[in-house]
Amino acid sequence: EDQVTQSxxxxxxxxxxxxxxxxxxxxxxxxxxxxxxxxxxxxxxxLFTLYSAGEEKEKERLKATLTKKESFLHIxxxxxxxxxxxxxxxxxxxxxxxxIFGQGTTLQVKP
Amino acid sequence: SAVISQKPxxxxxxxxxxxxxxxxxxxxxTMMFWYRxxxxxxxxxxxxxxxxxxxxxxxxxxIDKFPISRPNLTFSTLTVSNMSPEDSSIYLCSVRTGGxxxxxxxxxxxxxxx
Numbered sequence: 001e002d003q004v005t006q007s008x009x010x011x012x013x014x015x016x017x018x019x020x021x022x023x024x025x026x027x028x029x030x031x032x033x034x035x036x037x038x039x040x041x042x043x044x045x046x047l048f049t050l051y052s053a054g055e056e057k058e059k060e061r062l063k064a065t066l067t068k069k070e071s072f073l074h075i076x077x078x079x080x081x082x083x084x085x086x087x088x089x090x091x092x093x094x095x096x097x098x099x100i101f102g103q104g105t106t107l108q109v110k111p
Numbered sequence: 112s113a114v115i116s117q118k119p120x121x122x123x124x125x126x127x128x129x130x131x132x133x134x135x136x137x138x139x140x141t142m143m144f145w146y147r148x149x150x151x152x153x154x155x156x157x158x159x160x161x162x163x164x165x166x167x168x169x170x171x172x173x174i175d176k177f178p179i180s181r182p183n184l185t186f187s188t189l190t191v192s193n194m195s196p197e198d199s200s201i202y203l204c205s206v207r208t209g210g211x212x213x214x215x216x217x218x219x220x221x222x223x224x225x
Contacts, residue, residue: 034213043117043203043216044154087153098144098169099214101153 002027002092006102013078013109021073021105023088032091033071034099035064037084044087047073078109113138113208117217124194124224131190132220134204139184141207144214145177148201157202160187194224 003026013019025033032051036044048057050066057064061082063074073086085106089099114137124130134143145157158168158179166179180188191198204217 036216041219041221043115043205043219046213046215049213089154098156098159099154101155103153 002090002100004088004090004100004102006086006088006105008105009103010106011108013075013107015079015109015111016077018074018076018078020075021086021107023071023073023102024069025071025088025090026069027090027092027100029092030090033066034089034091035062035071035073036087036089038087038104039084047086075107078107080109080111083107083109113140113206113215115204115206115215115217117204117220119220120218121221122223124222126195126224128194129190129192130194130222131188132202132204134187134189134217136185136206138208141184143181143187144205144207145179145187145189146203146205146216148203148219150200154203157189191222194222196224198222199224 005024007022032049034049035047037047038044048064053068055066061076065072085104087104088102091099116135118133143160146154147157148154156169157172157177158166160166160179160181162181162184176192178190201219201221203219205214207214
């Protein structure tokens with residue numbers, strides 16, 4: 001069964017304190033791994049898609065990396081506006097194309 | 112990308128009643144998806160709605176409880192029927208564009224059932 005686990009559940013950082021969020025997955029043939037950002041009361045906002053191990057993508061202070069078993073979302077010198085819940089999702093070859101989401105990591109960045 | 116308008120944005124409903132949520136997309140899309148996000152939980156797919164065919168429901172979700180309409184390529188509705196407090200969740204509409212699995216989401220409907 002496809003499974004996605006994110007850690008930690010919650011993370012508190014001081015502004016400028018870099019860290020990483022983890023997404024571990026077990027799927028039958030990974031076709032894509034997705035990162036989303038979700039602000040309270042809003043729908044998830046697409047950040048990145050990673051397709052193969054070794055792939056990396058960057059956007060402002062965020063950098064996503066992928067291995068055969070996990071993905072990391074690195075946040076460099078975060079700002080308070082980076083505070084949100086970050087969701088990881090996988091698309092595998094074993095289903096009809098639906099995404100399986102992790103529980104999310106809620107990030108709080110204090111000034 | 113796609114711009115997705117979802118309404119209502121929030122509602123408070125009485126037990127036993129039904130609520131229909133609307134999802135409008137600014138471009139034609141083949142597949143539309145309805146997700147549920149219960150408090151403190153991640154997103155769970157309810158069903159996939161393809162235009163011109165019956166919606167496909169995930170395990171644990173049935174058509175009598177969550178009927179879906181998909182009259183054209185830009186619009187869909189999800190009805191939450193005979194509501195109970197356990198139905199209190201955020202309901203999200205999403206669409207797939209560009210031939211890949213990138214999903215775009217609406218802003219969601221926050222439903223509270225008393």
